[in-house]
Amino acid sequence: MSQNEKKWQIAEKLAATFERFLTSDSVVQHNIKLPVLGKPNRRPRQCDVVITFGKAPTTTIAIVEVQKRKSKPRLTTFHGWIKKMREVGAQQLICVSEAGFPSSIVEEVKYSYGKTIALMTLKEFDHLTNPEIVTMLPYQIIMDKTFKFLEIKFTEFDPKPLGGILKINTEDAIFKVRDNDKKFSLNDIAQALLYSKSKIPQFAINELKNEINILEHEITENDFLSLIYDSQEYKVKNGHLKLELTT
Secondary structure: OOOOOHHHHHHHHHHHHHHOOOOOOOEEEEEEOOOOOOOOOOOOOEEEEEEEEEEOOOOOEEEEEEEEOOOOOOOOHHHHHHHHHHOOOOOOEOOOOOOOOOHHHHHHHHHHHHHHHEEHHHHHOOOOOOOHHHHHOOOOOOOOEEEEEEEEEEEEOOOOOOOOOOOOOOOOOEEOOOOOOOOOOHHHHHHHHHEEEEEEOOOOOOOOOOOEEEEEEEHHHHHEEEEEOOOOEEEEEEEEEEEOOOO
């Protein structure tokens, strides 16, 4: 990146870089204004780059925010980007800074957000030759609430598992959604269920039943959920999840 390039020129280059690595059903745009969800009277939020994955009702959105300055972004700037991501209904955030990031932001991403948020410098983008940064995690949503499983029950698969009832660790990434090649854990699925209350279309999932702080969901074949077990794919046709919000 040239030192004389303006922010909008850099955003345009970033959009072109992402476009090289994404699938045909993804759309990359720069300098886009997105509406604030649930607040039609609010002024739309400007986003440097917007990446849209897939088609409705399973659309996933990532936004890219660029800081073209000699100084590292402040924590308040970073929190502003997170707020924007939530307001426009994006599931992913990629932060790009010319000067890198302070340890406060690096540690917050590491311990609170994981791969939902990526941090990159302009120099790294100059040498980007593989699509690792574009390996998104659709349906892994930033949560401001934690939860625990009260009940996990899978009662019908297609085909039926040879070993009968399958033992499932909630942290194991063994689930697929539709034909997405990425695998998710039961914790990821639960996060998507909780976040679906906001009406953001990121998962082919039914409406939740809300009883105080208890959330229940009946899994059917309409959820397009599959379990990968011993290299065999089992389509989940019937099941039940019961979650309790703990904070």
